[in-house]
Amino acid sequence: VPQIYYCSRTHSQLAQFVREVQKSPFGKDVRVVSLGSRQNLCINDSVRKLGSSHLINDRCLEMQNNKKKEESRDKCDEAERKQKRKRKGESAGCPFHQHIPTYSDEVLAEVRDIEQLVVKGRKMDACPYYGTRYSIPAAQLVALPYNTLLHRHTREVSGIKLAGNVVIIDEAHNLVDTITGIHSVEITGGQIARAYSQLTQYSQRYKSRLLATNLRYIKQILHVLKHFILCLGGKGKTNDNTSLTQCTSSTEVHLQTINDFLFTAGMDNINLFKIQRYCEKSHISRKLNGFVEKYQPSVTLYTVPDTKSNTGGGASSVSKFLQQIKQGNQQQTGETQQSGEESPHQSSSPFMHIEAFLLALTNADKDGRVVINKQGRLSQSSLRFLLLNPALHFREIVQQARAVIMAGGTMQPVSEFKEHLLFAAGVEPQRITEFSCGHVIPGCNLLPVALGSGPAGGAVDFSYEHRNKEYMMVELGRVLVNLCNLVPAGVCVFFPSYEYERQVYKFFEDSGVLKRLSVRKQVFREPKKASQVDQVLSDYSKCIQRCKTQGYKAMPLTGALLFSVVGGKMSEGINFSDDLGRCVVMVGLPYPNIKSPELKEKMDYLDATMPHTTGKSPGQIHYENLCMKAVNQSIGRAIRHKEDYATIVLLDRRYFRPNVCAGLPNWISAHLQTISKFGDAFGTIRKVRVSS
Numbered sequence: 234v235p236q237i238y239y240c241s242r243t244h245s246q247l248a249q250f251v252r253e254v255q256k257s258p259f260g261k262d263v264r265v266v267s268l269g270s271r272q273n274l275c276i277n278d279s280v281r282k283l284g285s286s287h288l289i290n291d292r293c294l295e296m297q298n299n300k301k302k303e304e305s306r307d308k309c310d311e312a313e314r315k316q317k318r319k320r321k322g323e324s325a326g327c328p329f330h331q332h333i334p335t336y337s338d339e340v341l342a343e344v345r346d347i348e349q350l351v352v353k354g355r356k357m358d359a360c361p362y363y364g365t366r367y368s369i370p371a372a373q374l375v376a377l378p379y380n381t382l383l384h385r386h387t388r389e390v391s392g393i394k395l396a397g398n399v400v401i402i403d404e405a406h407n408l409v410d411t412i413t414g415i416h417s418v419e420i421t422g423g424q425i426a427r428a429y430s431q432l433t434q435y436s437q438r439y440k441s442r443l444l445a446t447n448l449r450y451i452k453q454i455l456h457v458l459k460h461f462i463l464c465l466g467g468k469g470k471t472n473d474n475t476s477l478t479q480c481t482s483s484t485e486v487h488l489q490t491i492n493d494f495l496f497t498a499g500m501d502n503i504n505l506f507k508i509q510r511y512c513e514k515s516h517i518s519r520k521l522n523g524f525v526e527k528y529q530p531s532v533t534l535y536t537v538p539d540t541k542s543n544t545g546g547g548a549s550s551v552s553k554f555l556q557q558i559k560q561g562n563q564q565q566t567g568e569t570q571q572s573g574e575e576s577p578h579q580s581s582s583p584f585m586h587i588e589a590f591l592l593a594l595t596n597a598d599k600d601g602r603v604v605i606n607k608q609g610r611l612s613q614s615s616l617r618f619l620l621l622n623p624a625l626h627f628r629e630i631v632q633q634a635r636a637v638i639m640a641g642g643t644m645q646p647v648s649e650f651k652e653h654l655l656f657a658a659g660v661e662p663q664r665i666t667e668f669s670c671g672h673v674i675p676g677c678n679l680l681p682v683a684l685g686s687g688p689a690g691g692a693v694d695f696s697y698e699h700r701n702k703e704y705m706m707v708e709l710g711r712v713l714v715n716l717c718n719l720v721p722a723g724v725c726v727f728f729p730s731y732e733y734e735r736q737v738y739k740f741f742e743d744s745g746v747l748k749r750l751s752v753r754k755q756v757f758r759e760p761k762k763a764s765q766v767d768q769v770l771s772d773y774s775k776c777i778q779r780c781k782t783q784g785y786k787a788m789p790l791t792g793a794l795l796f797s798v799v800g801g802k803m804s805e806g807i808n809f810s811d812d813l814g815r816c817v818v819m820v821g822l823p824y825p826n827i828k829s830p831e832l833k834e835k836m837d838y839l840d841a842t843m844p845h846t847t848g849k850s851p852g853q854i855h856y857e858n859l860c861m862k863a864v865n866q867s868i869g870r871a872i873r874h875k876e877d878y879a880t881i882v883l884l885d886r887r888y889f890r891p892n893v894c895a896g897l898p899n900w901i902s903a904h905l906q907t908i909s910k911f912g913d914a915f916g917t918i919r920k921v922r923v924s925s
């Protein structure tokens with residue numbers, strides 16, 4: 234019997250799916266297992282408290298390793314083993330790595346989501362992470378996150394067998410971006426420098442014990458790391474692995490093909506496949522981590538070395554260099570908070586990132602680019618591998634699986650999806666079946682309006698040339714004031730960028746528009762920090778709830794207004810159902826920055842590799858689709874169930890263009906009203922509000 238692999242983007246979406254299975258008629262007799270990361274499933278509190286997924290993974294694997302080593306050692310008694318462990322500061326295997334088959338039987342007997350799996354694991358003192366993986370072969374339905382399915386190595390180590398099975402990919406509108414994201418690797422100057430430091434010290438300490446071949450590989454990796462630092466503007470002699478100084482280069486971002494980068498980085502005669510095999514077999518990343526913990530905690534790399542040691546060997550020179558980076562960081566007020574940089578403790582596995590980057594460089598020259606991002610300081614500079622051909626990593630899935638179902642509420646435009654992912658992965662057109670159905674709501678619950686002018690009669694056009702003009706912001710203010718007067722409960726406004734949202738908000742503040750808006754709505758803004766999103770949403774929702782309990786008659790306040798940004802923290806994964814989003818306003822068309830080197834490269838790649846079937850180039854189509862996908866994602870936040878209703882205002886005359894309308898989902902474009910005069914649009918919205 235084929236198995237079904239259901240995957241989605243987040244753990245909460247998977248949990249929601251599992252809860253639906255529980256409620257369904259199959260809930261009683263289907264064998265379901267949910268997979269998650271160690272971070273989600275680990276029940277060993279001393280490991281969990283490490284916080285970051287890298288550290289949890291490393292510690293767990295280290296414990297399994299210690300156990301294996303111990304079991305294979307000469308059979309000394311338990312007391313002696315304990316003594317040895319104490320001396321070496323090691324712990325034995327995890328105490329919860331037990332009762333795995335029994336736990337697995339229990340898991341398959343009843344449908345459980347991740348939280349319930351953890352509770353069960355705690356009750357049985359059995360590890361849910363290994364227990365759920367053990368359950369895969371006997372399960373009929375496996376729920377798993379995207380990266381477990383889409384990343385080949387993760388798929389293989391998790392024991393997922395796709396041959397002859399069915400794969401369901403939910404929220405598939407994200408698929409191309411997700412595959413690109415999973416396989417695009419970035420390493421920062423700080424990570425390179427830390428990996429360099431750790432490896433230098435490791436090789437110096439174990440010089441006499443390491444095999445000559447291993448020492449050669451370590452030297453090659455050090456050579457590569459040194460050249461990465463030089464690429465980012467660091468200074469040092471190319472034939473000397475011990476002296477490096479902080480870079481002072483100017484800001485510059487440029488792209489290179491993989492081959493050009495290998496040449497620039499002095500790696501053209503290094504066999505990356507052999508290095509990759511060495512890294513895999515030797516577990517050097519884990520060893521370095523353990524080494525740093527035992528002998529050179531990463532945090533002490535930043536302390537000021539004494540003057541004598543400063544003049545000495547490689548490790549101290551590197552320490553000085555790292556200390557300069559640290560000082561540089563500290564001079565940037567609040568930089569750590571703004572950039573969300575990891576604390577030194579969290580980022581103690583820099584070599585893992587280096588390994589992933591080296592692996593990415595083994596891709597074919599045409600399938601990727603290297604983005605060299607030089608900033609004033611090395612710690613802020615980075616190297617990024619950009620995957621241009623996501624189909625490369627999807628090919629195996631579509632070839633092996635019996636069927637792949639890609640489902641999503643905002644899959645439009647589908648043609649690009651087929652070209653870039655399916656055809657490019659070798660899928661025959663006759664194997665593809667498209668199915669699209671309308672929304673669950675009746676047509677009268679949705680009023681999409683493309684509005685071409687404001688209350689003063691001026692055309693609304695939020696393109697780059699016009700959006701900063703004062704009259705455009707004045708018209709925007711008038712539209713919002715009118716809508717807020719008319720629509721009770723929640724109104725969400727999506728701006729094309731953070732910068733424009735800030736500019737408009739400032740203008741509204743200075744010109745008194747904000748005061749007028751605040752008469753009817755409490756105004757909220759998307760916060761800068763992701764950690765504040767929940768608080769803002771909770772306050773927004775409470776405000777609407779308060780107004781609702783008074784029947785929206787507690788004049789003058791009738792609800793809340795939320796300013797958010799397309800592609801921001803609130804444009805995906807957050808639902809503005811019912812009164813949270815009775816009206817969604819999309820300000821302009823959020824085209825991405827055409828000057829971005831990465832976007833340009835992607836467009837050039839598509840122009841060179843994809844068929845030119847219409848009047849437009851594939852690169853141009855991709856550029857336009859990026860914009861429409863972002864629009865669809867944002868407006869799809871409202872109307873979340875069959876009794877929901879909302880008005881969607883597309884505020885820009887460019888929405889009148891047939892090619893723009895064609896990029897909207899059918900359930901919106903079928904009802905779209907293009908209205909040139911604001912008065913007519915206002916009348917239509919009022920009529921719908923009165924009848925709803």
Ligand code: SF4
Nearest residue numbers: 275276277293327360
């Ligand atoms: S074996 Fe399981 S419980 Fe133990 S550390 Fe690893 S993930 Fe955590």
